[in-house]
Amino acid sequence: MKIGIAGTGAVGGYIGGILALANHEVVFLSRGTNLLRMQERGLKIKNPVNEEIIYKAFTHSLDTFSDVDLIILSVKSNDTLIMAKQLSHNISSSTPVLLMQNGVSNEDIALKYFDPTRLYTAAVYLTSRMTEPGIIEVSGKPRLTIGSLNSGNIEEAKSLTHLFNEAGIQSKTSSNIMQAKWKKLLWNVTFNPLSAYAGVTVGQIINQQELREIAERALVEGMQIASHKGFYFQDELINQIFVGARKADNHYTSMLQDRLNGKQLEIESICGYFLKEATKRGISIPVIQSLYNHLATLKKEAFR
DSSP states (O other): OEEEEEOOSHHHHHHHHHHHHTTOEEEEEOOHHHHHHHHHHOEEEEOSSOEEEEOOEEESOGGGGTTOSEEEEOSOGGGHHHHHHHHHHHSOTTSOEEEOOSSSSHHHHHTTTSOGGGEEEEEEEEEEEEEETTEEEEEEEEEEEEEESSTTOHHHHHHHHHHHHHHTOEEEEOSSHHHHHHHHHHHHHHHHHHHHHHTOOHHHHHHSHHHHHHHHHHHHHHHHHHHHTTOOOOTHHHHHHHHHHGGGTTOOOHHHHHHHTTOOOOHIIIIIHHHHHHHHHTOOOHHHHHHHHHHHHHHHHHTO
């Protein structure tokens, strides 16, 4: 299968790399120093046991995506609109597109540019980090939950799940994928904004009482918004998220990685999304609001 990776960061690079190692033809879309380094020396994926170097097609041109069998869209949420527009002009309308991104707002954007019957999304649980251009470090066991945005496409979603399982990435199919995506979003709003603002890992948030209390309050606020959107979670989810996060003690969240690398933060797709939904309903979510304000200040300072 020929697969196009639209966004070769810590997620897209790892997923594409594993698919390449499983003998699929993979084309990686990237730019800047990351692209140059991969063109020079390949894409290196390191785990605690070994490392692999992938020598494939690394490009900045979407022309090479015209005949792919599957697109994996893994750019940052800030770039979804532009990338979706560009892809829609470069691929067949029948080409399946699988989103691997944070948040739950990217799906609404993608639906404007791709055939809903060919659009899929995934909740991605992956502790990966691009430590330098062209080098990705990963720990733990990556997991994917995959589903179709068209309820009638469950068999096609199962085929995608099979593709990743065959490649060695633990995957399952969901008939209610947006419920799964909301659960991941709640994980994100618990850890991502606070880790980026405080400059700490997931484990440091869990272990420091003050930080943990802030994270728990952000999670509760997020669950409140989720329920208003029709996605209901039991209070036991709070404990589940913190217990599960122990597996990622040393993990630099994607937002913290972006801050350290001087990249734009996904403020709007995480904090901003909750604030918009809260405003519509006249609900106060002070912790998420405070985190948003602090991160917005950091953003302004970074780009002065």
